[in-house]
Amino acid sequence: MLIGLASVWLLSANGRVAGISGILHGMFAQPPADRPWRLLFLVGLIAAGFAWHLFVAPAQPRAGFGLGWAAAAGLLVGFGTRVGGGCTSGHGVCGLGRFSLRSLVAVAIFMATGMASTYVMRHVL
Amino acid sequence: MIHALGAGVLFGIGLWLSGMANPRKVLDFLDVAGDWDPSLLLVMAGAVAVTATFFRPILKRRPMEFRKEIDLPLVVGAGIFGIGWGIGGYCPGPAITALSNLTLEPLVFVAAMIAGGLLARIPHSAGPGR
Numbered sequence: 001m002l003i004g005l006a007s008v009w010l011l012s013a014n015g016r017v018a019g020i021s022g023i024l025h026g027m028f029a030q031p032p033a034d035r036p037w038r039l040l041f042l043v044g045l046i047a048a049g050f051a052w053h054l055f056v057a058p059a060q061p062r063a064g065f066g067l068g069w070a071a072a073a074g075l076l077v078g079f080g081t082r083v084g085g086g087c088t089s090g091h092g093v094c095g096l097g098r099f100s101l102r103s104l105v106a107v108a109i110f111m112a113t114g115m116a117s118t119y120v121m122r123h124v125l
Numbered sequence: 126m127i128h129a130l131g132a133g134v135l136f137g138i139g140l141w142l143s144g145m146a147n148p149r150k151v152l153d154f155l156d157v158a159g160d161w162d163p164s165l166l167l168v169m170a171g172a173v174a175v176t177a178t179f180f181r182p183i184l185k186r187r188p189m190e191f192r193k194e195i196d197l198p199l200v201v202g203a204g205i206f207g208i209g210w211g212i213g214g215y216c217p218g219p220a221i222t223a224l225s226n227l228t229l230e231p232l233v234f235v236a237a238m239i240a241g242g243l244l245a246r247i248p249h250s251a252g253p254g255r
Contacts, residue, residue: 002139003168004175006132012183013128018136020218025242037129042221044133049225051134052141061228062148069212074220074234076209078241081217084202085192088216089136091203092169097176098184098191105195106203111155113207118155121212 007093010041019090020045021081084110137222143168146222148214155211202245 007018014037016023023038053059081087084106086095091110095103137146144150145168153162210216215223215234223231 001171001175002135002142003145004139004172004179006136006139007172007176008179008183009128009135010132011180013132015187015189016129017189018132020136020216020221021242024217024221024239028239028243029246037126040126040129041133041136044130044135045137045140045218045222046224048134048137049141049146049222052138052146053225056141059226059228060147061226062230065148065213065230067229067233070230070233071237073209073213073215074237075241075244076205076212077215077217077220077234078209078238078243079245080202080204080206080209080241081238082202082242082245083198084204084206085199087206087218088169088210089218093172093176094180096173097180099177100191100193102191102193102195102199106199109200109203110207110210113204114155114211115157115207117208117211118152118214119158119211122152122156122159 003089003093004097007089007097011094017090017094019086019094021087022085022090025082136218139172140219140222146219148219151214151219152211155214
């Protein structure tokens, strides 16, 4: 619900949709006009992690997950969210929140392919 | 501007509190054939309940243009994103806030994610979506 509240906050105060992939990709897009608020949002996102580790629970990084897999997964996520116009937050939290059929289709597809690739990673490979 | 920072912090706390920032938990959620952990479904439902309640009045006061078309890039892009999500257990928000772990894994993921986004610009020079 905090995630939803944060999205409402950003839309209400800044008139922007809290799609993390869009905010990130926009950092590197032309023209660079609206970089400052994007950067601040991303800084806040990372600062929240530091605060969490400091005050709530220490970081518990995952061991044994190869960096090659991390790079491959990152490439797919970056490419896919850019082409598909959104991720779990943009299509999921925000898109579903305004009853967008386009976002509902996207969510159904990435949930399905996500479950499929997790199945392959955990039960086939 | 301060609102963007505050919203980012609140969003990030939400990711940690809910377990979304933990890729193991995300993969347990996506692993419907294994020991399925459906709890993140409640997280998603909670977040959408809030946006569904408040987005409508905000957008009524200040209308915005949203894309509606269900086209090939949407389907292919969402499909590719899901595959990457299911491999690593990271979607963009959790990966970025996990940079605070100060380990290589999220760093490599985020760098690759930025590269992937830039790569997608080559065939699609139309600019950012949504």
